[in-house]
Amino acid sequence: MKQSILGALFLSLVFMTSHSFAHTTLLSATPAMNSVITQSPEKITLNFGDEVMLMNIKLLNAQGKNIPLNYQVNHDHKKSFDIAIPQLKAGQYTIFWMIMGADGHHMKGEYRFTLQAK
Numbered sequence: 001m002k003q004s005i006l007g008a009l010f011l012s013l014v015f016m017t018s019h020s021f022a023h024t025t026l027l028s029a030t031p032a033m034n035s036v037i038t039q040s041p042e043k044i045t046l047n048f049g050d051e052v053m054l055m056n057i058k059l060l061n062a063q064g065k066n067i068p069l070n071y072q073v074n075h076d077h078k079k080s081f082d083i084a085i086p087q088l089k090a091g092q093y094t095i096f097w098m099i100m101g102a103d104g105h106h107m108k109g110e111y112r113f114t115l116q117a118k
Helices: 002-020
Strands: 026-030 035-037 043-061 078-084 091-100 106-115
Touching: 026 106
Parallel strands: 035 106
Antiparallel strands: 026 043, 043 078, 043 091, 091 106
16 A cells, blocks of 8 residues: 555656646747748737746848847736737848746747748
């Protein structure tokens, strides 16, 4: 009996630990990753697998110039974030993001999209 209780306690501890250290991922985004679009988007939308805090987001053009975004970090944990962006010219853009999960771990990523002239 004592061994089965210890075994159950051990298994639940392993499950809780592995679950708490699982890192979330970017599930989808708008503009979509590696997409080619023909109209300047009004916003960037990032959708994550779990609730996270968006710590930083940057938008760079093909020359590496930062496109200013009006985003300020707040302490809301959400699965989805909408960030308004200015009118963009045709070209390739890279979005860099950094989040903090509920476990305090920072995760970051990037993706590109291309805005084609009409």
